Amino acid sequence: MTLPSAALLAQSAxxxxxxxxxxxxxxxxxxxxxxxxxxxxLAHFAFAFLAAYLCYQLASVGGVDPLLTLxxxxxxxxxxxxxxxxxxxxxxxxALNSLLATFGITAIVEAGIQAVxxxxxxxxxxxxxxxxxxxxxxxxxxxxxxxxxxAVALAFGIFAVMRYTRLGxxxxxxxxxxxxxxxxxxxARAHSLILSGVxxxxxxxxxxxxxxxxxxxPSSIYAWVGVVFAxxxxxxxxxxxxxxxxxxxxxxxxxxxxxxxxxxxxxxxSFTLLIALLLLRPGRS
Amino acid sequence: MTIAxxxxxxxxxxxxxxxxxxxxxxxxxxxxxxxxxxxxxLTGPLAATSLIHKVVGExxxxxxxxxxxxxxxxxxxIVKDDQSKPDLARTLYEQLVxxxxxxxxxxxxxTGAILSAMGVAQRYNKVLVHHTFGIPSMAKYxxxxxxxxLGPDPAVTVPNTxxxxxxxxxxxxxxxxxxxxxxxxxxxxSLGARDVAKKRGLTEVLFLEWDFGNLDYGPIAARIKDAKxxxxxxxxxxxxxxxxxxxxxxxxxxxxxxxxxYPAPGPMSKSPLANNAMSMTVFEEHAPFTNAPGAAxxxxxxxxxxxxxxxxxxxxxxxxxxxxxxxxxxEAGVRGAGSLDDKAIAAYLKKNGADTIQGKLRFDGPSNxxxxxxxxxxxxxxxxxxxxxxxxxxxxxxxxxx
Numbered sequence: 112m113t114l115p116s117a118a119l120l121a122q123s124a125x126x127x128x129x130x131x132x133x134x135x136x137x138x139x140x141x142x143x144x145x146x147x148x149x150x151x152x153l154a155h156f157a158f159a160f161l162a163a164y165l166c167y168q169l170a171s172v173g174g175v176d177p178l179l180t181l182x183x184x185x186x187x188x189x190x191x192x193x194x195x196x197x198x199x200x201x202x203x204x205x206a207l208n209s210l211l212a213t214f215g216i217t218a219i220v221e222a223g224i225q226a227v228x229x230x231x232x233x234x235x236x237x238x239x240x241x242x243x244x245x246x247x248x249x250x251x252x253x254x255x256x257x258x259x260x261x262a263v264a265l266a267f268g269i270f271a272v273m274r275y276t277r278l279g280x281x282x283x284x285x286x287x288x289x290x291x292x293x294x295x296x297x298x299a300r301a302h303s304l305i306l307s308g309v310x311x312x313x314x315x316x317x318x319x320x321x322x323x324x325x326x327x328x329p330s331s332i333y334a335w336v337g338v339v340f341a342x343x344x345x346x347x348x349x350x351x352x353x354x355x356x357x358x359x360x361x362x363x364x365x366x367x368x369x370x371x372x373x374x375x376x377x378x379x380x381s382f383t384l385l386i387a388l389l390l391l392r393p394g395r396s
Numbered sequence: 397m398t399i400a401x402x403x404x405x406x407x408x409x410x411x412x413x414x415x416x417x418x419x420x421x422x423x424x425x426x427x428x429x430x431x432x433x434x435x436x437x438l439t440g441p442l443a444a445t446s447l448i449h450k451v452v453g454e455x456x457x458x459x460x461x462x463x464x465x466x467x468x469x470x471x472x473x474i475v476k477d478d479q480s481k482p483d484l485a486r487t488l489y490e491q492l493v494x495x496x497x498x499x500x501x502x503x504x505x506x507t508g509a510i511l512s513a514m515g516v517a518q519r520y521n522k523v524l525v526h527h528t529f530g531i532p533s534m535a536k537y538x539x540x541x542x543x544x545x546l547g548p549d550p551a552v553t554v555p556n557t558x559x560x561x562x563x564x565x566x567x568x569x570x571x572x573x574x575x576x577x578x579x580x581x582x583x584x585x586s587l588g589a590r591d592v593a594k595k596r597g598l599t600e601v602l603f604l605e606w607d608f609g610n611l612d613y614g615p616i617a618a619r620i621k622d623a624k625x626x627x628x629x630x631x632x633x634x635x636x637x638x639x640x641x642x643x644x645x646x647x648x649x650x651x652x653x654x655x656x657x658y659p660a661p662g663p664m665s666k667s668p669l670a671n672n673a674m675s676m677t678v679f680e681e682h683a684p685f686t687n688a689p690g691a692a693x694x695x696x697x698x699x700x701x702x703x704x705x706x707x708x709x710x711x712x713x714x715x716x717x718x719x720x721x722x723x724x725x726x727e728a729g730v731r732g733a734g735s736l737d738d739k740a741i742a743a744y745l746k747k748n749g750a751d752t753i754q755g756k757l758r759f760d761g762p763s764n765x766x767x768x769x770x771x772x773x774x775x776x777x778x779x780x781x782x783x784x785x786x787x788x789x790x791x792x793x794x795x796x797x798x
Contacts, residue, residue: 123614123619228706230444230446232662255646328444335611377610378607
């Protein structure tokens with residue numbers, strides 16, 4: 112067996128960091144709603160893909176710059192997130208039932224996407240697609256770099272808000288003990304709507320990044336569910352930085368496995384790592 | 397004459413007249429349509445390609461009815477959504493036979509679902525014509541008929557055709573990288589390609605496998621770049637080929653000569669990265685394929701209907717042609733047998749084969765497979781063109797190599 116070259120390892124690791132950034136970005140909204148609202152929002156993936164299709168439509172048919180579509184998509188999906196939260200709260204849906212309810216929403220969104228854009232492949236051919244930087248022997252594609260930058264900036268931003276602002280403290284208090292938080296004057300309903308709006312907006316941002324780098328089909332919604340769920344669980348529910356870090360761990364472990372051994376071993380290695388970390392991490396109950 | 401007799405006579409006459417009239421009316425009443433049942437993956441990961449089969453099926457049934465239907469009866473196609481799930485396909489085929497009581501069956505899309513449908517067809521002794529079965533050795537049922545003309549041993553014959561084409565090119569490759577999805581119908585072909593390459597003296601510099609649904613092709617692309625093969629065999633299905641091409645492009649690598657087993661035809665031909673990419677075909681939109689009877693009209697209708705259905709690439713190629721072929725086989729069987737009796741249809745097809753837009757197909761080989769009709773095609777200037785063998789090459793087209 113010959114050893115892989117340094118360039119191969121470095122390029123693969125870079126690829127793992129980029130895909131890890133995408134896992135983290137998709138996981139951000141999911142971890143917030145799961146950890147703080149106790150809503151396991153499968154529809155997060157459907158909304159991300161709906162946003163990706165909207166970006167595709169606006170950019171390829173409407174001629175809008177894909178990044179400018181964020182101006183429309185972010186508020187639109189924030190409202191969508193609020194609407195779903197309002198609906199779930201209205202019917203007092205429990206955490207487990209939220210999984211089923213949002214799975215239903217996912218199926219509806221998938222059917223809607225297929226009705227509008229058909230099941231065929233859609234690829235956004237943007238000016239950004241072919242852009243890349245070269246540093247030494249390494250190639251850095253711009254859309255992936257953008258996704259990574261957004262994921263890092265948003266994860267740190269959310270971390271800062273949760274840690275250092277009244278809003279963040281209120282949300283954490285609500286997640287810890289909602290009745291006691293309410294007794295201290297925290298409006299649970301308003302705060303949960305704000306948080307779900309943020310989650311929806313994050314789905315919209317992730318969707319634009321998906322459209323920039325990936326070919327879209329309605330059923331590819333489900334391709335991301337397992338690995339992003341793993342990142343969210345590994346990172347700790349409600350932790351933005353945790354989801355991002357876990358995304359990197361999974362992405363990197365997959366990429367290095369692909370570079371050193373067989374790509375078909377990548378899921379085995381990453382999920383074994385997930386199980387090991389969940390079992391061995393300190394403070395597990 | 398008694399009163400009873402006096403009444404009985406005219407009543408009898410009236411009854412006879414009524415009987416004759418109703419008999420004639422019955423004879424002239426339209427026969428119920430022949431119902432053909434199938435499933436297609438109208439949703440789920442295989443839906444993009446299934447849409448092609450839906451459009452083709454609708455065109456064929458419409459054409460068939462314009463020609464007067466089958467055995468003097470109109471034809472109705474009942475198609476259900478198996479959601480790309482072979483287990484659901486099995487249930488739906490059971491429903492089609494036992495509950496919908498269809499007269500004939502048509503196969504679903506993709507190997508897994510076809511295998512499920514084949515089990516049901518076998519249980520009820522129904523003929524199953526199918527368009528896209530990729531592993532002939534698994535087709536054990538006697539009354540199944542393939543339209544995907546791979547021949548009985550495609551893992552040997554298909555790679556040999558590809559290597560023959562390369563050997564005839566100005567720069568035959570000396571080294572090969574085989575990278576493949578573990579999707580069953582492409583995986584076994586890739587393993588076949590490894591064996592054939594070895595026998596033909598090519599040096600394998602890389603072999604990689606990935607799970608279907610892989611999201612990150614970056615490391616795979618980096619390994620291919622590192623291995624520097626003369627020829628890259630990609631066992632890809634659907635969009636995997638495009639994803640790998642994009643990943644290679646991101647690290648500034650273009651493979652010298654590259655082949656993709658079952659690519660998504662439209663996205664690959666339209667991708668600027670796919671120039672010179674090779675694949676296999678049984679039909680393309682150029683002579684001599686278009687000389688087959690009915691081919692030109694089918695192509696015209698397909699362009700129109702595919703555009704209406706929102707399919708971005710409206711060219712007729714291997715998927716649409718195999719689908720059309722399957723319907724031609726079923727029609728030939730029913731007409732030849734002169735009945736809807738499945739055993740009679742199967743016996744006729746085995747004995748006589750069928751004339752299709754792929755040419756004359758025979759079903760007298762192992763697993764009812766005939767000849768391997770796969771030809772080598774290549775993306776040239778945004779279009780698929782057949783390049784090998786010469787007799788099937790598009791006018792003026794030859795294999796382009798770097």
